[in-house]
Amino acid sequence: MSVTAQSVWNNCLEFIKDNIQPQAYKTWFEPIIAVKLTDAALSIQVPSKFFYEWLEEHYVKILKVSLTKELGETAKLVYIIKMENTYGNKQPFTEKIPSSNRGAVKSQNVDIPLNNKSPELRNPFVIPGIRNVKIESQLNPNYSFENFLEGDSNRLARSAGLAVAAKPGGTSFNPLLVFGGVGLGKTHLAHAIGVDIKDKYPEKTVLYISAEKFTQQYIDAVKKNNRNDFIHFYQIIDVLIIDDVQFLSGKTGTQDVFFHIFNHLHQNGKQVILTSDKAPVDMQDIEQRLLSRFKWGLSAELQNPDFETRVSILKNKLYRDGVEMPEDIIDYVAKNIKSNVRELEGAIISLIAQSSFNKKEITIDLARIIVEKFVKNTKREVSIDYIQKVVSDYFQMDIDTLQSKTRKRHIVQARQLAMFFAKKFTKASLASIGSQIGKRDHATVLHACKTVDNLSSTDKQFRKYVEDITKKLSI
Incomplete structure (x- = not known):
C-alpha cells in the first residue's frame, strides 16, 4: 500500500x-x-x-x-x-491557502473614513449637551475568567477568549463569535475578555454593548441626523463587544451601519467580539455580507455543562459566597439541574435563602423540595439524544439504525424528522445536530428540515408523523 x-x-x-x-x-x-x-x-x-x-x-x-x-x-x-481573511505580515511558519472568495470579500470592504477629529464628537453613552468624549467600557468587573470555570462544554471558547485578551486584534480570532443557548455563559465570557483586556491594556478603548441598545442608538442618531457621528464614534473603539448579535436580524439599516463599522475596525487591527444564541449558519434575516464577516474569525459554541463541570460551578459559587454545603447535596443539585449555568446557580441561591430565612439546616430533603419546584417552573429542555430516542421508538427501530448510512426511505425519513425536531426544540447549531445524528454536516440538516416542511404540507401520512411526535416531545 x-x-x-x-x-x-x-x-x-x-x-x-x-x-x-x-x-x-x-x-x-x-x-x-x-x-x-x-x-x-x-x-x-x-x-x-x-x-x-x-x-x-x-x-x-x-x-x-x-x-x-x-x-x-x-x-x-x-x-x-488557512484563514479566509488576514491582515498584517505573513508569518514565517505559515503557507496561506488562498480563499476562493477573497476577491469578493475585498471588493465589499466599503469603508467610511474617520475624518471627524472634533472634540465635539458625539458619544451615545453620555447625556446630550455634555461635552465629554470619555468612553466608559460598560463592563461588569464581577464577570472574570477566574469565575468562568473551564469544562469540556466551553474549553475552546474560553481558550480563544484568553488568547484574544492576551493579544486583542492580533490573533486569527477576529471576530470571535461565542454562541450557545440561554444561561450558558456567553455574556459572562464576553465581559471577562473585556475586563482582562482593560487590565492588561489600560490605554485601549473597550466597549461592551447589547445589539438591542446599539440598534436604539442608531435609530436615535438617524432621527437627530447624527448618523456619521454615530459611525465615527464606534470607529475609534479598540475592542468592540456586541452581545446578542442575532437581535440585528431583519434590521437592514442597523446591519448596514454595523457592516461599515466592522470593516473599519477589522482593517485597522481592532478586535470585535460577538455573542449570539445561534451559529452564523442558523441566523435568519442577517445579510450574507455580514454573515461572511462573522465567519472570518472563530465561531465557538458553548454547550450544556457536564456533571463534573456543574459540580465545580456550584462549589465555586459557594466558595465565593462563603457558604459551606455537604458534598451529597451539591451532587444532588448538579445531577438534577442540567440545562444551564444560570438555573444551576439560581437553585443553589434558593436553597441557601430557604435555609437562611427559615432557619432550617440544608438537607437532602430540603434540596429535593427546592429542585422539584425549580425544575417544575422551568421549561423542560429537550435534548437531541431524547429526540432520537422518541423518534426511533415511534418508528420501532433502534438509534443505531436511525443514525446509519442506509438510504432506505423509512429510515431516511425518521432521521430527517429527528433533525427537524432537534432544530425546532433545541438551541443546537445545525452542525452540532448533524454531528450528533449520524455524523452528518449542516447542509444535510438544512435539507432535512426543508424536506419535512414540504412533506408535511403534501403528504397526509407524513403530517400525522409530525403531529404524533410533536405531542410526545411536548409532554
Whole structure:
C-alpha cells in the first residue's frame, strides 16, 4: 500500500488518540487536515494561527513521537494555516491557502473614513449637551475568567477568549463569535475578555454593548441626523463587544451601519467580539455580507455543562459566597439541574435563602423540595439524544439504525424528522445536530428540515408523523 499524507496522519492520530483526553483530541486534532507528504515532511492544515500556537505549546512532544514512529528521525511537520481573511505580515511558519472568495470579500470592504477629529464628537453613552468624549467600557468587573470555570462544554471558547485578551486584534480570532443557548455563559465570557483586556491594556478603548441598545442608538442618531457621528464614534473603539448579535436580524439599516463599522475596525487591527444564541449558519434575516464577516474569525459554541463541570460551578459559587454545603447535596443539585449555568446557580441561591430565612439546616430533603419546584417552573429542555430516542421508538427501530448510512426511505425519513425536531426544540447549531445524528454536516440538516416542511404540507401520512411526535416531545 502506498504511503500518503492521509495514511501517515491517520496512523499518527491513532497513537495520539490513545494518549490524550477524548475532548482534547476532538477539539485540537479532529479539525486538522493532512495536505501533502514530501520525503519525510508532512504538511498539515490548521484553522488558525492560535491553533498552531496551541499545538506547539501543548502537544509538540506527542506530535514529534508519533511522526518519528511513522517517518523516522528526520521527520518534519509543516503547518499550513488557512484563514479566509488576514491582515498584517505573513508569518514565517505559515503557507496561506488562498480563499476562493477573497476577491469578493475585498471588493465589499466599503469603508467610511474617520475624518471627524472634533472634540465635539458625539458619544451615545453620555447625556446630550455634555461635552465629554470619555468612553466608559460598560463592563461588569464581577464577570472574570477566574469565575468562568473551564469544562469540556466551553474549553475552546474560553481558550480563544484568553488568547484574544492576551493579544486583542492580533490573533486569527477576529471576530470571535461565542454562541450557545440561554444561561450558558456567553455574556459572562464576553465581559471577562473585556475586563482582562482593560487590565492588561489600560490605554485601549473597550466597549461592551447589547445589539438591542446599539440598534436604539442608531435609530436615535438617524432621527437627530447624527448618523456619521454615530459611525465615527464606534470607529475609534479598540475592542468592540456586541452581545446578542442575532437581535440585528431583519434590521437592514442597523446591519448596514454595523457592516461599515466592522470593516473599519477589522482593517485597522481592532478586535470585535460577538455573542449570539445561534451559529452564523442558523441566523435568519442577517445579510450574507455580514454573515461572511462573522465567519472570518472563530465561531465557538458553548454547550450544556457536564456533571463534573456543574459540580465545580456550584462549589465555586459557594466558595465565593462563603457558604459551606455537604458534598451529597451539591451532587444532588448538579445531577438534577442540567440545562444551564444560570438555573444551576439560581437553585443553589434558593436553597441557601430557604435555609437562611427559615432557619432550617440544608438537607437532602430540603434540596429535593427546592429542585422539584425549580425544575417544575422551568421549561423542560429537550435534548437531541431524547429526540432520537422518541423518534426511533415511534418508528420501532433502534438509534443505531436511525443514525446509519442506509438510504432506505423509512429510515431516511425518521432521521430527517429527528433533525427537524432537534432544530425546532433545541438551541443546537445545525452542525452540532448533524454531528450528533449520524455524523452528518449542516447542509444535510438544512435539507432535512426543508424536506419535512414540504412533506408535511403534501403528504397526509407524513403530517400525522409530525403531529404524533410533536405531542410526545411536548409532554
